[in-house]
Amino acid sequence: RKEVEQDPGPFNVPEGATVAFNCTYSNSASQSFFWYRQDCRKEPKLLMSVYSSGNEDGRFTAQLNRASQYISLLIRDSKLSDSATYLCVVNKGGRGNAGNMLTFGGGTRLMVKP
């Protein structure tokens, strides 16, 4: 079983649509969680951290369910510029722990069409 699993997509959605991505992770010792965004032939960039209480940043909402080892990302009112690959990332290290070892999912590709 992969450590971090994502549906590779692609998700093809029209502008203005709401789209949700899911991710599961296998290591119950994981302590911190992120969504990164990677544009074609570019480096990954942090989109947002994910907290158990859920967190929102504009049109983006991330949710973590530790019991189910499940992470989600919701994008509302999709823009053409949201087209990218979204990477689910987990980390064994936490707030006080040394060990910044990121484990990446394979990514979910999103294509927003006009």
Add this chain to the structure above:
Amino acid sequence: ETGVTQTPRHLVMGMTNKKSLKCEQHLGHNAMYWYKQSAKKPLELMFVYSLEERVENNSVPSRFSPECPNSSHLFLHLHTLQPEDSALYLCASSQDLRGVDTQYFGPGTRLTVL
């Protein structure tokens, strides 16, 4: 831009060549990383350095040899590579090694081994 630079951006080498990849971070960070991103595979952590000391070697073959002369510079020395080593090699840095320290990625070196 992220403040992490990598050179060269593209490299083609034969299996008998020796080459080096260079990474420089201008963020005042203490930790640096090498990742490999192969086609159709998730990013894989290769090496982690903290304050110029290697803290992780993720079962990487010895034909890849990292060097961290100071906290701003990281090298990856390559020799007798195989065609399957062709990939995007990404450098990243973070403030420290805590799990909540965001990793910032460089643009990568796209390596082709003939």
